[in-house]
Amino acid sequence: MEKIYFIGINGIGMSGLAKIMKIKGYDVAGADLSRNYVTEELESLGIKVFGEHLGENVVGSNLVVASSAIKSENPEIKKAKELGIKIIKRGELLSILMNKEKGIAVAGTHGKTTTSSMLGSLLLDIDPTIVVGGILPEIGSNSRCGKTDVFIAEADESDNSFLYLTPETSIITNIEADHLENHGCLENIKKSFVQFMEQTKGEILVCGDCPEALELAKGRKNIKTYSINNEKSDIIATDIRVENFKTKFKVIIDGEEFGEFELSIPGNHNIQNALPVIYLAKKFDISKERIAQKLLKFKGAKRRYDILHSDKIRIIDDYAHHPTEIKATIQGAKTIEKNKTIAIFQPHRYSRVNFLLNEFKGSFEGVDEVILMPVYSAGENNEFGVTLEKLKEKIGHKHCTIVEKNEEIAKIVASEKESATFLFMGAGNISSLAHTIAENIGRN
Incomplete structure (x- = not known):
């Protein structure tokens, strides 16, 4: 049986292909530094998921599939090259199938x-x-x-x-x-x-x-x-x-x-x-x-206006992180959300904030408040001098605040006295925060 190894297997695109290859009869394994909601499904199918990128993991593989986020210095990439194992990108494997x-x-x-x-x-x-x-x-x-x-x-x-x-x-x-x-x-x-x-x-x-x-x-x-x-x-x-x-x-x-x-x-x-x-x-x-x-x-895919809790307080989890996506999500929200609406936004990547900074002007128009969280770096260094203060100024919303810690967000939601909708927006780990807060509200 041919063995296919996925570097970055917990990624939403990578995991989907890993599951298909397993169902097609291949021996599938992979590694990722963090576990998430797809990891358990992968393991339930008999796919071995390593929590560390080690060269020894790829030994015996016939093919290595690498996420585009994986750098050339990754030890599994290096080992695969040393052993002469073919390395392809996720998009190449998708094309072979499709x-x-x-x-x-x-x-x-x-x-x-x-x-x-x-x-x-x-x-x-x-x-x-x-x-x-x-x-x-x-x-x-x-x-x-x-x-x-x-x-x-x-x-x-x-x-x-x-x-x-x-x-x-x-x-x-x-x-x-x-x-x-x-x-x-x-x-x-x-x-x-x-x-x-x-x-x-x-x-x-x-x-x-x-x-x-x-x-x-x-x-x-x-x-x-x-x-x-x-x-x-x-x-x-x-x-x-x-x-x-x-x-x-x-x-x-x-x-x-x-x-x-x-x-x-x-x-x-x-x-x-x-x-x-x-x-x-x-x-x-x-x-x-x-x-x-x-x-x-049809209720949408996970993280696309995903309603996690709906009562006096509504918690919505949404993937929007580009200014156009933010505007579209808020436009949609205002057609159905009649209460006060607070957007909690986690910017995604320093490079993206830098390139699109001017596009953020007016992007949160329609919500009552905006709360800015620290940038989710996705492994990038802040070589662009991006600051939340600059982003806040560019957004230009009269009720925009910067909150650095998850605990403060939880307190803000818990202390809300009125009926309100909290829109958690971003492509990083803000989703986990939204789920945790929704679960806490449900328990209380």
Whole structure:
């Protein structure tokens, strides 16, 4: 039996592929410095997870898969090179699995996880393989190994690993400046998306509300656009309204009304996410009634407006960390949250805060208070001189405070006298804090 070793196995993308390879019959092991909520699932499948990166761990492996966050000086990388073991990136392994199937790749700066999870949920009836960047409640995991040739995957532009893919169909949710530590500038990101479009063998579904994506789609064959604002798009949402905490809208496809649908997750961005999903579900001959039923039941992927506690105090856990994502999450929240809303934000990476500093201006408009926590470094050094004071000034919210310690956050939540919603936002370990506080409230 071939042995595959994953360096950084607890990462949300890495763990999904590790599980699939184990189910396919490979001997799978890996290492990660920290345990998280996927570690136990990996171990329950018989996957050995080492808590330390040691060269001896890779001995006997036929293939090593390394997360893009792993540096060349990693002792397991060094040992694999010394032993002549082939080393590939996560995106390469995904392409090996996906490119021979009917691949549906979901790309974009924001919305990939929700859109791919929603698509996976709606197409479960046809038994697809799914690899997404979040935990999908319907399958209790970030991946599943299906019996058909339909393969749904999130396509990651952050390190250009999506350029390994040659999908049958692709969705592009938006294109924006992000991960500039890798790309340098927006123009380079656009060039990558052009290549991704050219590598798509069939239909490309492009968000018509994103000028950059729409610009790249002009003049190309096999393009379908979707929109909540552009009436010239092929797939349109109209009559949008919020009733009883549900977002309702009608869908028009190629000029004909297809039906009315409801979402349990808030925000116009989630209507946008739903449009290509509805279109593809229809193409797979899933009935309008079944689509409506599944959409209403869809509660989002883990850490995408994840309601951890709901009473007088509501605790929401959300992955938003880019200014555009923050604005979208707050816009969605304000459609359903009628109480005082406090955003607790953990900035992600010094490089990202530095590159996007000006974009944070006004990004928290709509919440009553903003609490800034220390930057989650993700292993970076602060070579940019980033400070929370600079970020606070740029955000420009009149009720913005800096809180350094988790214990202080817990006290702030516990001392709240009014009905209030606390939005815990960020891509780092702020999620653990949100869960701990929600659990404490539940016990008390």
